[in-house]
Amino acid sequence: MKPAKSYDQLVRENEALLLQLEEATETIHAIRTGQVDALVVEGKDGHQLYSLKTADQTYRFFIETMNEGALTLNEDGLILYCNSQFASMVGMPLSRVIGLSFATFIPADQMETYEKLFRQGWSEDRKFEMALQGFNHQILCQLSVSSLELDSGISLSVIITDLTTQKETQKLLKANNQRLEEMNAALEISNHDLLQFASVASHDLQEPLRKIQMFSELIKKRHGDDLPAESVRYLEKIIDSSERMRTMIVDILRYSRLSSNDNTFVKTNLNDLVGEVLNDFELRIREKNARFLIDPLPEPEVNRGQLRQIFQNLISNALKFSKHDQPPLIEIKGEVLPGTHDDEPVCVLTITDNGIGFEQQYAEKIFSLFQRLNTKDVYEGSGIGLAVAKRIIDKHNGHIQARSQEGVGATFIIHLPLKQKRLA
Structure with missing residues (x-):
């Protein structure tokens, strides 16, 4: 049994340990800040000197600010240099990490994989997912290895991504x-x-x-x-x-x-479609003495029955909400806008009337179910027509908007893809 140390011996021993700790801290700080350009590492053939060509202050500052762990290995797998992020990942002081074999942090069941990666990394850049053994935990990481030129030869650079x-x-x-x-x-x-x-x-x-x-x-x-x-x-x-x-x-x-x-879309002649709707409304058009101005319309890919329902609803509203002292005038226009980048060409339809209109603040509200801006005693209807129209346009991957001024009239603008995208 060793004799107990005296108080003075313990004090001297503590002072020596504190001195060694300060020296180690200063050394690590000097390495990290670029004040030291060489490392002496004890290897199998005794002490060896390594001088990093890339160990200038800018390079080390970059390495220290990385979110990934970064380190350099010699041919024996010893850690010549590492940043503080790697030390934090494995839960060890930076001073204890430098000089250790990187294999220290490799779990036994993944050692074979690491050795293969280590061998291949000298001749080609490699990446691999594996676990690292920290102080009391394992970290699933991606290791990216590539060769790095040093004064004394080639070393291995390792980037570790948690x-x-x-x-x-x-x-x-x-x-x-x-x-x-x-x-x-x-x-x-x-x-x-x-x-x-x-x-x-x-x-x-x-x-x-x-x-x-x-x-x-x-x-x-x-x-x-x-x-x-x-x-x-x-x-x-x-x-x-x-x-x-x-x-x-x-x-x-x-x-x-x-x-x-029901997503059956076919190329459709919209002028024929509008003509069918006008035939349906023949009596109401005659009663109202309504006039229609219809331009040549595009031929987009649509569900014919559903788009017919849209024209029915919008033309019906234009006739219904007309002024009592002025015959309805309804204009239907269409154009094709070229696509941008990967977008397909777009078909734009506008239906404009000279009716009673509404305040622009209600332009979104009118597309909701059962929304009415006028009393049912004056204008009949369920308040569902425009909600149906919006639902149909949504199913066609397009959109509809309204612009209006009370007492002036309303315009409905519809954007539709000229060609519908096919599912792969």
Whole structure:
């Protein structure tokens, strides 16, 4: 058993240790700041001198500011130089890292992989993912190795990128994607069920509504002359309300059907399409004494039936919201704008009327379901038409906007891809 050290011996020993620590700290600081351009390392053949050609102050400042660990190895795998980031990664003081074999930080089960990487790195740049053994933990890293010229020969430069955050992010992203897939599947089922419900409910609602309308009309026809004026007025309100409800049910059914995956797009002559719609509105156009100015229109790839619905809704609104003292004038124009960069050419359609218009602050609101800017007593409708139009344009990968001024008229501008993108 060794005799206990005296107080004076312990003091002298502590002073010597403090002196060694200060010398080591100064040496490390000198290496990092470029004050030292050479290292003496004890190797298998005794002490060897290494002088770094790249060990100037600018280079070391760059290495020290890197987010990655950086170090230089000699042919025996000893660490000649490293930055503070690597020392922080392995959880050791910088002074203890320099001079160690880099293999110290390689787990036993990955030693073979490291040795292969170390051998190949002298002749070609290599990258590989592997774990490093820190003080009390392992770090999943990417090692990038390449040769580095020194005064005494070639050494190996190693850049270590910590992949922990990246792998955790990838894991979280994978979990989120899986969750999104599950939610999308559930949403598809829900949308299908909702579509079925809307279809069934609409049909079921129309039958009792049809009877309300039919029997109300019969009462008015057969007994209208015998009823008090007030009762006749109430009966007419029932008939009008039933008709509005029937229109709303049909519109809701039409809106819900847009959820189905009907993405059949074909090149379509829009002038023919508009002509069909004008034939449908022939009587209303004659009653209103309306005029139409229609330019030659482009032929984009669209779902013909859905785009026909858009023209029906917009032309119907232009006729409906016309001024009482001025015949409607409706202009329909179209042009093709060239694409930019990777974008395809765009078809731009504008439908302009000279009707009552609306305040521009409501330009977004009018595309929402059941939004009305006028009372139903003056202008009939369900408030769904423009919502249907927007839904259709969205399904065509386009967009629609409105510009208007109250008392002047309204313009609807539609942007559509000239050609729809095909799924691979």
